[in-house]
């Protein structure tokens with residue numbers, strides 16, 4: 001795929017094929033219609049037509065789930081450190097793709113490339129391939145909370161773990177000491193389970 005720079009406008013005939021290709025990629029990943037119209041400038045009618053032709057069905061109904069910033073960064077009763085590691089990995093893919101290019105990229109194109117890279121990383125990742133993974137709609141919501149897609153103040157930021165050097169996501173409004181690095185948390189948990197097994 002040809003990279004789309006941030007200067008390219010959807011209505012510009014020179015970039016129409018590139019935006020259409022971007023829309024195809026997002027339809028294949030089953031992005032919500034609203035996400036695709038926002039990122040490509042295509043009309044809702046056109047996106048529905050693409051869904052019919054490429055997927056043989058309509059887009060999944062319902063609004064774009066925004067979730068909360070905490071959902072992506074702080075393990076809860078329904079999520080784990082593996083989940084927050086997934087989220088940190090995806091944001092790292094997004095940032096690194098941006099850093100690797102000389103020009104500022106179109107955010108939709110960067111999202112599609114980052115999601116493709118993230119998916120390939122976890123395709124055969126053993127234990128990390130099990131459980132909840134980001135889908136493209138959650139990836140979009142995560143980028144919004146991290147301040148990459150909208151100009152509002154980012155609720156999430158990345159910090160570097162002093163132990164393992166991973167850059168992981170934290171919620172700005174919560175105390176940093178309560179937000180642990182996911183890799184170190186997983187490692188501590190494995191050690192604890194191993195010790196328990198050893199004693200049993």
Ligand SMILES: [Zn+2]
Pocket residue numbers: 161162163164165166181182183184185
């Ligand atoms: Zn760590």
